[in-house]
Amino acid sequence: MSRVYNFSAGPAVLPEEVLREAAEEMMDYKGSGMSVMEMSHRSKIYDAIIKEAEADLRELMNIPDNYRVLFLQGGASQQFAMIPMNLMKNKKAAYIVTGQWAKKAFQEAKIYGEAVKVASSEDETFSYIPDCSDLEIPEDADYVYICENNTIYGTKYKALPNTKGHTLVADVSSCFLSEPVDVSKYGIIYGGVQKNIGPAGVVIVIIREDLITEDTLPGTPTMLKYKTHADADSLYNTPPAYGIYICGKVFQWIKKLGGLAAMKERNEEKAKILYDFLDQSKMFKGTVRKEDRSLMNVPFVTGDKELDAKFVKEAEAAGFVNLKGHRTVGGMRASIYNAMPKEGVEKLVDFMKKFEEEN
Numbered sequence: 001m002s003r004v005y006n007f008s009a010g011p012a013v014l015p016e017e018v019l020r021e022a023a024e025e026m027m028d029y030k031g032s033g034m035s036v037m038e039m040s041h042r043s044k045i046y047d048a049i050i051k052e053a054e055a056d057l058r059e060l061m062n063i064p065d066n067y068r069v070l071f072l073q074g075g076a077s078q079q080f081a082m083i084p085m086n087l088m089k090n091k092k093a094a095y096i097v098t099g100q101w102a103k104k105a106f107q108e109a110k111i112y113g114e115a116v117k118v119a120s121s122e123d124e125t126f127s128y129i130p131d132c133s134d135l136e137i138p139e140d141a142d143y144v145y146i147c148e149n150n151t152i153y154g155t156k157y158k159a160l161p162n163t164k165g166h167t168l169v170a171d172v173s174s175c176f177l178s179e180p181v182d183v184s185k186y187g188i189i190y191g192g193v194q195k196n197i198g199p200a201g202v203v204i205v206i207i208r209e210d211l212i213t214e215d216t217l218p219g220t221p222t223m224l225k226y227k228t229h230a231d232a233d234s235l236y237n238t239p240p241a242y243g244i245y246i247c248g249k250v251f252q253w254i255k256k257l258g259g260l261a262a263m264k265e266r267n268e269e270k271a272k273i274l275y276d277f278l279d280q281s282k283m284f285k286g287t288v289r290k291e292d293r294s295l296m297n298v299p300f301v302t303g304d305k306e307l308d309a310k311f312v313k314e315a316e317a318a319g320f321v322n323l324k325g326h327r328t329v330g331g332m333r334a335s336i337y338n339a340m341p342k343e344g345v346e347k348l349v350d351f352m353k354k355f356e357e358e359n
C-alpha cells in the first residue's frame with residue numbers, strides 16, 4: 001500500500017486511523033454481522049452511531065443546548081436555497097461576497113427575496129476580507145451571510161462581521177473543526193463535510209432553535225424545511241448513514257488529539273511552515289493579503305504559467321498530489337486540512353525548495 005500526500009481542496013484527505021478503523025469494521029460492525037452501509041437507519045445499533053456522533057460534535061464545539069445539530073444531504077450548495085427559504089421572513093438578507101461560494105449563495109438567495117450585497121472583495125480577485133466592522137445592513141434584513149473560509153481564494157475572517165444585531169449565517173465548509181468557535185455568535189453554522197470532516201454526501205447544520213419554524217416561504221418542499229429534520233432528529237428519511245458514521249470517527253479522532261484548541265495549534269504550526277517559506281521564496285508567492293490568510297487553503301503562484309504547470313506535474317510524480325490551483329485563480333493551491341500531517345507540509349516545502357534551486 002502506498003499513500004500520497006493529498007492536497008485536494010475536497011473531497012480531501014482523511015485521518016489514516018479513521019480509514020483503518022472503518023476498514024476493520026467493514027464486514028462486521030461490532031458483532032452485528034453486517035457493514036454500517038447495510039443496516040437499517042432505524043436500528044438500535046445505528047441509533048447509537050448517530051447519537052454518539054452528535055454528542056461528540058456538541059462536546060467538541062461546545063454547542064449550547066438551544067442549538068440543534070442536523071445531518072442533512074444536498075451538499076453545502078443546497079443550503080444556499082434552504083437558508084433563504086427558511087429564514088427570509090422579511091424577504092431580505094445581507095450578503096458579504098468574498099469568493100465564489102459566497103457569490104453563489106448570494107445569487108441563489110435572489111430567487112427568494114431581496115439579497116443585498118453589503119460588502120465584496122471581488123475588485124481584487126477575492127484576495128482579502130473586506131472591513132466588516134461598520135457595514136450598512138438594512139434594518140429589516142433577516143440575516144447576514146458569510147462564507148467564513150474561502151476555499152478557492154484562501155482567505156479567512158479573523159473577526160466576525162458586526163451584524164448590528166442581525167442573525168449571522170456562516171458557511172464553514174472548509175474550516176469546520178479547524179479551531180475553537182463560539183457557536184452562540186451565529187444563528188446557523190453549516191458546512192459540507194467533505195473538506196475537513198468526512199466523505200462527501202453529508203452536510204452538517206448547527207441552527208439556533210428559534211430559527212426552526214413552520215413559517216417558511218410558500219412552496220418550500222418538506223425536505224427543505226429545517227423543522228422537518230429537527231423534529232425527526234435527522235431521521236425523517238434515510239440519512240447519509242455511512243458518511244455520518246465516518247464523521248463520528250473523525251470527531252473521536254479530534255477528541256483524542258485534544259479537541260479544537262489542539263487542532264488550532266497543529267493547523268497554525270503547519271500553515272506557518274508553508275507561509276514562512278512563501279514569504280522568503282524568490283520563485284513562489286502567496287496570493288492573499290497576509291492578515292487574511294487561511295490556515296486551511298494556501299494558494300500560491302510563480303508568476304509564470306508554464307513554470308506552474310511544470311511544478312504541479314513534478315510534484316505529482318514525487319507524491320504530492322492535487323496541487324493545481326482552482327481554474328479561476330490558476331497557479332497552485334495546497335489544502336492542508338486537519339488530517340494533513342505536519343510531515344506532509346514539511347516534505348512539500350522541501351520539494352519546493354529543491355524545485356526553486358533547479359529552475
Ligand SMILES: *Cc1c(COP(=O)(O)O)cnc(C)c1O
Nearest residue numbers: 075076077101151171173174192
Ligand atoms: C466546497 C464548498 C462548497 C460546495 O459544497 P458542495 O457540498 O459541493 O455543495 C460550498 N462552500 C464552501 C466554502 C466550499 O468549500
